[in-house]
Amino acid sequence: MPGKPQVLQPERDLMIDQPLPDDARRAAEVIRRADIVVGIPSYNNGRTIGHVVRAVYAGLAKYYPQLTGVVINSDGGSTDNTQTAVLSSRVEDNHLLLFSTPLLAAHRLSFPYHGVPGKGSAFRLIFQMAKQLDAKACAVVDSDLRSITPEWIDLLVRPILFAGYDLVTPYYQRHKYDGTITNSIVYPLTRMLYGLGVRQPIGGEFGISARLVSRYLEREDWETDVARYGIDIWMTTIAIAEGFRVCQSFLGAKLHDAKDPGSDLTAMLEQVVGSVFMLMQEYKSVWQDRSGCTPAELFGFRFDVGLDPVQVNVERMITSFRAGCHELGEIWALALEKDTLAAVRRLGGCPPDGAESFHLDDELWARVVLDFACAYKKNPVSRGLILRSFTPLYLGRVASFVRETETLVASEVEEKIEQLCLTFQSLKPHLLARWEANSVRSHRPQPPQAPCRRELHEQNLEV
């Protein structure tokens, strides 16, 4: 309900370096305060965003009718009907949700964000609004989701409101070939570094507490790759490294459209991996002393779901890897140890008809990733170049993974990923030694460590 415009506190404004756009500020003054803010970043998602908004709307109405909810669409200048779809979406049939009383209308807002175009900038506007409205909890969900249900909002928000968590990350059922950057780089590396098993650190859906929102807004690196696809790992890493309470919520299946038809794999990889490496430098004092792994608490009832089949062209990926081996040796030599480079080149030199037996093993892959992390630190001027040259190596690893897991079921694939995580963990001393020294050394890997305990805590968080 419209009311007296809120007088903004000066200290609070100072913490938000970039001012809110005028239309967002006016809307915040009208709404004054909210308990829950749900943000949806978008760019030309007119086809799917209506469904996402309806699910969010229904989730707020169904699970938190007593609280004030605001749904904010932060748009990157869509040229389709995204904003219209957001503002016109309705959940009119109360019977669908088995409600006896009419749904309370949550506020719905849609603003274009300013600054660097990207998901991170969209999140920044959402966080600014959440802070402005004094929200107790903030959730963000992707606008391309096809499998979102109202329950997702409850699962993302409840641990924040009623269990004192600061960050809720998603836990999905995904196809074994879906989320390959997560499975082959970000999850094993984050887990090895910070010692907390967050299975989907760049999942895209998050629940965030008010104090963590404030912490994010205090940071000054919003104009980096964080403004783009680096935002997800940035949020997760800061929360883990700075001691915020982090948990996971089981959301079911993740089915979604393409992320951004305009973005290519190399840029995406550069932004995500670059953000991981950047944060490694900042939180070196944190990760250097951590060892082993503790699984993050997992909320929600787990169930199996059917998933879309995925077609992957392995030959094309292997061709790209071979081209990299043939052409990029001089650039890889900047990053890789001699032994690692030689092993990679041997693999690239295999005859093309040997694609069936193509195998980039876990230890070689872990060494490649860790060597690139050290090269990123050591060579600030050529960081972009080094990261972009990583794409063929990544495709080689994905091709190898697909080959190895062709006949495996989901649980067996998960076991393979677990083995990769343990390999990363065993190479942590190697990473530490290389991180400190510019000279190339060789270290034997540690014996395999105890796997991350994977008991699932299905907790009850009744209001």
Next chain:
Amino acid sequence: MIDTLRKVLEAALDRLQYHVTTYLPSLLAALTLVLAAYLTAVLVRWVIYRIFKGLTIDKFLRQSGIAFMVDSSGQLRATRLVAESAYWGILLSGVLLGVNVFGTELTTHVIQSLLFLLPKLVVAGLILLAGTWLGHYLGRSMLVWAVNEGFPSPRRLAAVVRILIMFVAVVVAADQLDFARSVFLAAFIIFVGGSVLAASLAVGLGRGRVPRFLEERPEHPGDSAERSLWSHL
């Protein structure tokens, strides 16, 4: 006969005496200056080594990545570079001062020419150094881009970028030195004009083939139809 020989010898001795009395003091002064310059250069080199070691400049350059910018192996030692530059600079100045002591027309001309040319030589050298580094960096960027996009002959594309940038650097350096300015400028115009003409002809003549190549070249895994179902993130 003996008288004639005596006269010749006396004349030779007179000339020798004249040259010795005229040039020996200058020569001694010149040698003293060169020796002083040498001692100063050695002292300065030693002091620079000590100061830079104390300031850990090399460590800073290594950690900041500037060392890798200039030398990809990262083995560049700024201390050595600066100390040796100072050493040779002082020594060269001493030699020039020593030569200047003679005060002849030739030495004065040589010194004036060198003093006039030296700043230009330094600037031209820096331009070439910057061009080399930029060509190297952009060539590698082109190489990575071409490999990631699946273009054929990525090394040739990278080489073209390198050559183009080096050529521009040479033209600018030659212009700085006033060396064959018109020749380099004409060559540059011909090169750029020729490249544009060649590209136009290639596009015009091969207009049917270019779209076919773009259609046929291996698609990027992230750009294919698979993407609707496959997410890397």
